Amino acid sequence: MTPGTLRRRLHHGDVDGKKREHVEADALDFLSEPLLGSAREVASLKDDYESDEDTLDEKKRKEKLHWAHLFSQLITHWAQFLANIVIGSGTIIGRLLPLPLINSFGSEKKNRPVFVSPLQEERLRLLQQRMGVPFDGSRLDHQDALKQLWRLAYPSRELPSLKSEVWKEMGWQGSDPSTDFRGGGYISLENLIFFAQKYPDSFQNLLHKKEGRRSDWEYPFAVAGVNVSFMLVQMLDLQSGPPTSIVAANFARLLAEDEMAFDNLFCVAFMMLDAQWLAKRASYMEFNEVLKSTRTQLERELSLDDVYSVRDLPAYNLLRR
Structure with missing residues (x-):
């Protein structure tokens, strides 16, 4: 695809915005x-x-x-x-x-609460605290984090103002990225920064769509990342207290091994999404379908009985530093 190819922007509200219904059941x-x-x-x-x-x-x-x-x-x-x-x-x-x-x-x-160790409980609590922080464009630390993401994404380019049309090149919907964090919150920005720092090669490949045969109507990188964060929160039922499913319980096991398991899982999930995108030869209108199939595949891998860390997931091999 040539640099002049027009890429339309993805509206965050169109992508998997409906929360799963959660019904509490008696433990017995x-x-x-x-x-x-x-x-x-x-x-x-x-x-x-x-x-x-x-x-x-x-x-x-x-x-x-x-x-x-x-x-x-x-x-x-x-x-x-x-x-x-x-x-x-x-x-x-x-x-x-x-x-x-x-x-x-x-x-x-049946959504039964399952046992978690004190370490798992504490790390789940800290993760839920992170999830509860909305992005606030008036906070200096949130502004600094957004600037940090730009520097990691484009180390040789000048930092634009916080409201600039240039931000669209990263895959934000408009000139003000702060309006795109409604579903993901501040943790989605932290996930993107973690991805750029921990796996810079994979981050750059996805940001610039370097690999595979691409659609003329591509998904926008930054907003897609926010949606991946939102999808993980839903899938792992992290807003409902203790884990109530096998997938959520197994994630708690990963969290016991690695306190940054959610951030590492975000990187794996983003790579899985891009791989699904290429395999389906998808375009913009199919993003929601690709996101759902990514969730299904990730749930399968998290249900394997020999997965004790994010590195044990088969899809972890998609990542490159």
Whole structure:
């Protein structure tokens, strides 16, 4: 594609702007069915009680039911305790047992909170604090961060003013980049800076669209990065407290190994998005579809039972320093 090729801009609100619905479920919902027998066996047990009514007085029958109920509760709480230990990826047991065994405790669609270690809990809390910071164009530290991103992206070019048409060349929608952080917040800018510092070759390749056969109607780099950040927050359910899915629980495991796991995962996800873009020979109107397929692929990789760090993800090999 020649330098004069016109590239239209992507509007952030058009890309995966709808938040997933999240329904809280009771932690013991997946154990609501009988643990000790089938429905037929339970019905048979009920018939036994009815046939014994002539021989057992009311006091003994109630006592028997009372102890059966207590025993059932004991089994329920013990099963939940074991489930928390297994799913708690920070524990030794969590590392030794494969994910299919974890899944046997119930479908992740029920959004059950899972066990996290104190270290995981603290790092999740700090990450959620970062997510809660909106980009504020009036703050000097936020202005400095935006300037830093420009210097990392174009080290040999003069820094433009904070409101300039030149910012569009990086892939912002207009002359004021601060208006494009609505969905991603300040953390999305931090993600882009981290990407530029940690993996400069990959960052420059994506920024300048150096590899592959490109569409005449390309996705804008900077706004795409904001959308990747937003997608990760949704996928990992980071705004809902403790992890409630296998993917979110496994991310907490990555966070225990690397406090910058979210930023590293952002870099992997951005590279995956570009690879999907090229594989599909996509253009601007297909960006939302590419973002969704990127999320699906990333969820699969995060569900692998031998992934203990971002480096273990197959797509990590896409990155170059």
